Amino acid sequence: MGAVSLNMMYEKLVKPVKAGKEGYAMVKDRDGIILMHPAEDQIGIDVIATRKERHPDFEFHELESLIEQQFANEEGTTIYHSYWWTDKKPQKTKKLNAFSRAYIGEEFWIVAMALSYNELEGPIRQHLVKIVQVAFVIILIISVAIFIILKIQKNKEALEVETKYLKELNATTEELRKKDLQLQHSQKLQALGTLTGGIAHEFNNLLTPILGYTEILKKSVAIDSKDYEYINEIYDASRKAKNIIEQILVFSRLDRNTTKYEPIQVSLLVEETLNLIRPTLTSNIKISYEDSSDGSCIMANQVQIHQVLLNLYNNAFHAMKDAEGVLKVTLSTVKRNEAPENYTSASETEEYVQITVSDSGYGMSAEAVTRIFEPFFTTKGLGEGTGLGLFVVQGIVRNHKGLITVESVVDKGSTFKVYFPKVQGTPSVAEEEKIEFKKLKGLKPVLMVDDNPKVLKVMKKGLENFGLEVLAETNSVEALNIFKQDPSRFEVVITDQAMPDLRGVELAERLKKLNPRVKIILVTGYADEKVAEYMKRMIIDYYLNKPVIGKQMAKAVCDVLEKDY
Numbered sequence: 001m002g003a004v005s006l007n008m009m010y011e012k013l014v015k016p017v018k019a020g021k022e023g024y025a026m027v028k029d030r031d032g033i034i035l036m037h038p039a040e041d042q043i044g045i046d047v048i049a050t051r052k053e054r055h056p057d058f059e060f061h062e063l064e065s066l067i068e069q070q071f072a073n074e075e076g077t078t079i080y081h082s083y084w085w086t087d088k089k090p091q092k093t094k095k096l097n098a099f100s101r102a103y104i105g106e107e108f109w110i111v112a113m114a115l116s117y118n119e120l121e122g123p124i125r126q127h128l129v130k131i132v133q134v135a136f137v138i139i140l141i142i143s144v145a146i147f148i149i150l151k152i153q154k155n156k157e158a159l160e161v162e163t164k165y166l167k168e169l170n171a172t173t174e175e176l177r178k179k180d181l182q183l184q185h186s187q188k189l190q191a192l193g194t195l196t197g198g199i200a201h202e203f204n205n206l207l208t209p210i211l212g213y214t215e216i217l218k219k220s221v222a223i224d225s226k227d228y229e230y231i232n233e234i235y236d237a238s239r240k241a242k243n244i245i246e247q248i249l250v251f252s253r254l255d256r257n258t259t260k261y262e263p264i265q266v267s268l269l270v271e272e273t274l275n276l277i278r279p280t281l282t283s284n285i286k287i288s289y290e291d292s293s294d295g296s297c298i299m300a301n302q303v304q305i306h307q308v309l310l311n312l313y314n315n316a317f318h319a320m321k322d323a324e325g326v327l328k329v330t331l332s333t334v335k336r337n338e339a340p341e342n343y344t345s346a347s348e349t350e351e352y353v354q355i356t357v358s359d360s361g362y363g364m365s366a367e368a369v370t371r372i373f374e375p376f377f378t379t380k381g382l383g384e385g386t387g388l389g390l391f392v393v394q395g396i397v398r399n400h401k402g403l404i405t406v407e408s409v410v411d412k413g414s415t416f417k418v419y420f421p422k423v424q425g426t427p428s429v430a431e432e433e434k435i436e437f438k439k440l441k442g443l444k445p446v447l448m449v450d451d452n453p454k455v456l457k458v459m460k461k462g463l464e465n466f467g468l469e470v471l472a473e474t475n476s477v478e479a480l481n482i483f484k485q486d487p488s489r490f491e492v493v494i495t496d497q498a499m500p501d502l503r504g505v506e507l508a509e510r511l512k513k514l515n516p517r518v519k520i521i522l523v524t525g526y527a528d529e530k531v532a533e534y535m536k537r538m539i540i541d542y543y544l545n546k547p548v549i550g551k552q553m554a555k556a557v558c559d560v561l562e563k564d565y
């Protein structure tokens with residue numbers, strides 16, 4: 001094959017293959033002789049040796065290693081530094097070479113494509129720039145997204161904090177509102193206390209002659225006569241009126257100092273209250289009562305314990321009002337270790353009286369159970385309940401050094417347990433009736449002072465009925481003068497508290513100065529908190545709440561004379 005046909009082949013087949021501006025294809029045989037090349041002066045020369053001769057100052061070691069590679073491998077690509085041999089003054093340049101063998105029978109040629117690395121790098125760079133731009137945009141989008149998410153998160157957190165804060169604020173406001181209501185309530189009670197105190201005073205003054213004279217009349221008529229029955233009715237009604245006044249006063253005087261406590265047999269109290277409610281019961285409710293308290297006594301205020309029991313019964317009835325139900329009241333004594341430990345640990349008593357009031361009513365949720373002793377907590381409709389019932393109950397129980405607990409199951413019922421320290425048994429109310437006042441006979445006269453002549457008259461008669469001599473005086477200053485004349489003439493003085501000139505205590509103080517051994521019984525319209533203080537300071541020895549009847553006075557005289565100083 002001649003050079004012409006080779007050249008023709010090159011012109012036709014290889015030369016049109018362009019790679020960029022400067023790139024070209026070339027063919028060499030396996031001896032390194034260039035067979036085809038775009039520059040004519042390159043054709044037929046040794047790819048390295050001839051070029052070294054022509055350009056002795058050029059560097060060829062990268063070209064040499066390319067040729068070595070081309071001879072050693074079937075195909076490949078290489079980046080290397082060489083020259084554009086088609087230029088007149090070839091400059092060193094970075095090139096990319098892709099080569100492959102072309103077999104001709106046993107022989108092979110090497111077909112190579114040389115192109116400018118820079119030309120190739122341009123689009124790659126552009127691509128890279130684009131990739132970087134796209135990456136940048138993606139990162140930017142992700143950053144913005146993260147920022148937005150964080151912001152939303154932060155806003156959410158801020159919202160949560162704000163909600164929490166608002167909730168707390170709400171709770172505090174609610175708490176304040178409750179406190180305010182409580183305050184209003186206690187102010188109301190205070191006002192009510194003052195008002196009822198005043199009314200009670202007036203009523204008691206009116207009740208004193210009624211009670212006093214009926215008591216006297218009862219003794220003067222035959223027990224089996226009709227008159228006795230009528231008188232008894234008046235007597236009972238007046239006693240009830242007295243009780244009602246005391247009940248009203250309980251609200252405004254839940255105060256240990258002015259409340260009178262005495263040993264009371266619990267079963268009598270419970271039976272009394274059950275008898276009281278029985279007539280009011282609707283047919284759907286049954287009462288079951290068990291008493292194993294064995295006549296145990298507690299130190300208590302009768303009216304207040306009545307109130308505790310009646311409140312518990314009322315709640316139970318309300319819980320059972322729409323269905324059949326049983327109000328179960330049990331009475332027992334429990335040993336220290338059978339009562340709640342947190343209660344007994346602070347007490348020295350070994351035995352307690354337990355009153356259990358159970359119902360089979362609608363019960364309470366766990367949440368309600370935690371709140372029932374709060375003032376104003378009620379689930380009853382408007383005007384149906386005040387929510388004060390159990391609040392007062394708890395106040396009374398506490399004042400009695402007692403404890404109240406509750407267990408409840410929704411739709412099954414509730415059980416309230418009230419514990420009181422047991423005290424040594426004393427005469428029951430019935431036994432008290434039998435007390436003989438014989439020892440009063442032959443005593444020195446009692447000086448009695450009250451500015452209200454009607455009240456004084458009935459009190460005088462009441463006490464005289466028990467065999468005592470009474471010197472009655474409406475003027476407190478005059479009473480003091482009488483006493484002054486002979487201070488040892490009287491052993492006991494009974495005086496009203498609210499009087500013009502000298503009040504009861506003032507008179508008492510003066511009398512005690514004249515004769516320290518004299519015993520003073522103060523009679524008050526309604527107990528104020530100072531009475532306990534007077535007792536403590538021994539200005540007075542005893543006090544009675546109006547209206548007083550002869551028996552109470554006689555008992556008080558017995559008591560003060562027995563006092564051991």
Ligand SMILES: Nc1ncnc2c1ncn2[C@@H]1O[C@H](COP(=O)(O)OP(=O)(O)OP(=O)(O)O)[C@@H](O)[C@H]1O
Pocket residue numbers: 311315316319359361362363364368372373377378379380384385386387388389390391413414
């Ligand atoms: N035996 C009970 N069974 C079910 N719920 C009860 C019972 N006792 C009390 N409660 C619940 O406790 C709340 C508070 O009782 P509390 O006696 O203090 O007030 P009240 O009964 O609602 O009002 P008031 O006593 O003035 O009639 C009741 O409204 C009721 O929800």
Ligand SMILES: [Mg+2]
Pocket residue numbers: 311314315385389390
């Ligand atoms: Mg109630």
